[in-house]
Amino acid sequence: MKHKVAVVDDHTLLLEAIGGLVSDFENFEVVCLCKNGQEFLNKLKIPSNIPDVVLMDINMPLLDGIETTAILKEQFPKVKVVALSVEENEKTILKMLRAGAKGYLMKDTKKEILEEALNQVIEKGYYHTNTISKLLIGSLTKDETEVELKEREVAFIKHACTEMTYKEIAEKMFLSPKTIEGYRDSIYEKLHLKNRIGLVLYAIRNGLFEP
Amino acid sequence: MKHKVAVVDDHTLLLEAIGGLVSDFENFEVVCLCKNGQEFLNKLKIPSNIPDVVLMDINMPLLDGIETTAILKEQFPKVKVVALSVEENEKTILKMLRAGAKGYLMKDTKKEILEEALNQVIEKGYYHTNTISKLLIGSLTKDETEVELKEREVAFIKHACTEMTYKEIAEKMFLSPKTIEGYRDSIYEKLHLKNRIGLVLYAIRNGLFEP
DNA sequence: AATCGAATGGGGGTTTTGCCCCTTTTTTCA
DNA sequence: TGAAAAAAGGGGCAAAACCCCCATTCGATT
Structure with missing residues (x-):
């Protein structure tokens, strides 16, 4: 059969x-x-x-x-x-x-x-x-430390993949610019990124953002 | 047949x-x-x-x-x-x-x-x-003004899609940082971009860079 | 020979980012 | 309920990015 x-x-x-x-x-x-x-x-x-x-x-x-x-x-x-x-x-x-x-x-x-x-x-x-x-x-x-991102962090990352400044992103997310900077700093540390370009590439390569 | x-x-x-x-x-x-x-x-x-x-x-x-x-x-x-x-x-x-x-x-x-x-x-x-x-x-x-990019500009764009600073890109391309900034400025004007994030997205969407 | 226009490079300014430090508020949980 | 851990927010500073305008060089055009 x-x-x-x-x-x-x-x-x-x-x-x-x-x-x-x-x-x-x-x-x-x-x-x-x-x-x-x-x-x-x-x-x-x-x-x-x-x-x-x-x-x-x-x-x-x-x-x-x-x-x-x-x-x-x-x-x-x-x-x-x-x-x-x-x-x-x-x-x-x-x-x-x-x-x-x-x-x-x-x-x-x-x-x-x-x-x-x-x-x-x-x-x-x-x-x-x-x-x-x-x-x-x-x-x-490979170190499978499976960095996990919070809900708000993912939302921030999506916004970071645009031409907006952090101040503009803060307005969009109804948060203080300082909070946004906090998200950014902790993400950079978790993911070993050096700047926003690296973040955008990470987001794209991991399906968080569709270019 | x-x-x-x-x-x-x-x-x-x-x-x-x-x-x-x-x-x-x-x-x-x-x-x-x-x-x-x-x-x-x-x-x-x-x-x-x-x-x-x-x-x-x-x-x-x-x-x-x-x-x-x-x-x-x-x-x-x-x-x-x-x-x-x-x-x-x-x-x-x-x-x-x-x-x-x-x-x-x-x-x-x-x-x-x-x-x-x-x-x-x-x-x-x-x-x-x-x-x-x-x-x-x-x-x-659609306004087919077909913005065309020079050879050097395309090379610069590819480098801009990394975590390198402009100074580092300048070193890689054996040019002065000021020249690199010049490339950037003219590209931003031609393509109506506001910052490097926009440039990276443009590069990806137009096949200049594979993420 | 004079002119044009690229390619390259520079001066100097403002804004944005990145990176430390820190406090307050809210949530979680033992 | 009280301690711990988050989330949210802040000050300050140096580096990077952004945005003007300008100088030199060099080859092509006329």
Whole structure:
């Protein structure tokens, strides 16, 4: 019997194209094509839609791949998730793996590798390329002090990614300029930043701000 | 007789998947799958590889879609290019169209639309969605004063997208800090920027700097 | 030869930032 | 309830950024 595969990706063309690719594989059949996590989770209410493996994009509207994977892990722990992404940064990949993804395929994967990955996920429960394995090992040694930012700090950072001065940001946030400077100083220390340019780049690289 | 299609995309999986999709279309056959513009242009030396239509990604290593399209337009003006991209900014789309692309497909295209686009490009010579048409019209009314940046200014901007001070940038570029300030001032005026944050955002949004 | 315009560099000013120190108020929690 | 820890706010200072106007050099134009 063929293993069931679902594909979740907001880019319709890729969704259909990858679906087509998978349906050519001998051991697999496509049971579900969805444009985002929300739609996918809804479809799982019909048992015949429940797949063995999900090929999941990370950046999606409504419900992204990381959240979807986390919810899936709770509600359907047997369903394996293979992340399928087009250039992501290290932190995002790690988040996805922590959320419970059993595999991670990069953009430049051949279809034979995709088939191999699906087979391995079914048989061994996971599939990781060398690149991802190294990243995982690296993440263990790296100081995982997981700097966390407060709600107000994140709001401030978003404002800092504009041409406003701190005084203007203070007005926008109904706070004293001195408080804003306080946010800035503590953020700089936590994140080892030297100036506002560094802060803007941090915000962009970590998805706090979309340029 | 079937029309010949080439697909050029650095993401192997997408390349193969889209190739698979196209080869299912009735009027089309895939003659060429390439990972970048360089490889594609090389393959055209063999006449049987010359396609009627090229589905071309924009962001590629070695030779990107815009340059490839421009070269193709010179050497093989009969070959139609349809850009196929995953989230690009307005300016990039316009550059691609100016380079000679006859169509532009966005990420969320259904395969029926892809087939329709290919057919129309063959028959009418072009295919544009409403979104692109509006963008084209908008680009005509918009003040196309095409602010152009000098070579040195672009180099400076790239350095400005780091935590370096202007003095440090000056050292890196073997120039006086005052010259750097001069670059900055003239750029701010040309682009109507208020401060360095604005410059960084401009650089990112216009592809001068990859965050 | 005179002129123009770039590219480069400078003087001097104000504003904004970055970085110390500190106090008051509010929240949390043992 | 009382201590501790936050959040919010403040003073002051040096560095950096911003914004003027101006000088020199050098190659291209006419």
